[in-house]
Amino acid sequence: MMEKSEGIKKENHILDILSTRMAKYIIGTALLSGIGVALPRIFHVLAGANAGATFLPMHIAVLIAALTFGVFSGSIVAGTSVIFSYLLTGMPSLARLPYMLIELVIYAVLLGLFNKKFNKYVSLIITIILGRVIYSGVLFVAMNIFGFNTYGLSVIDSIKAGLPGIAIQLLFVPFIAKSIEKGIKLHD
Secondary structure: OHHHHHHHHHHHHHHHHHOOHHHHHHHHHHHHHHHHHHHHHHHHHHHOOOHHHHHOHHHHHHHHHHHHHOHHHHHHHHHHHHHHHHHHHOOOOOOOHHHHHHHHHHHHHHHHHHOOOOOHHHHHHHHHHHHHHHHHHHHHHHHHHOOOOOOOOOHHHHHHHOHHHHHHHHHHHHHHHHHHHHHOOOOO
16 A cells, blocks of 8 residues: 555656656657658658758658747757757768758747747748748858859749748747647747
């Protein structure tokens, strides 16, 4: 009987630890990092080699993390998703990796900051627009000032190709982030 009581106390203690805000933050960030690696792979298998540029699956996990947990979580998801995806699948290519990392961190930072001032939908719209403007500036500086090869990257071409992904982001990311917050009682 005493052993059963101690087992219940241990379970309750573990549940208390897992229910803290910090635990939710760490677990949520880790899970979204894994999704940031898995989702692009799933899209590539189901929709072909250009699925990443079309549906922007890695962006989804980063945007959800930034909306749900903030700038730091979104940035961690951006970094881990890009690096582990490259190490495990070879995508994005090594030449594209630093640009993808910069792009995703820009979105994480902007969305995390805007979400403190505006609702999720407005924050996401501003981030999608301003993020691409800033990213185009990064490409301009990389190419014209530092002389780096941008490997044919073009913000205009990426926007055109990624319109389906942008639509997915606008339709689903705020809803998913709000559902996660509610489901894990993040603000209790």
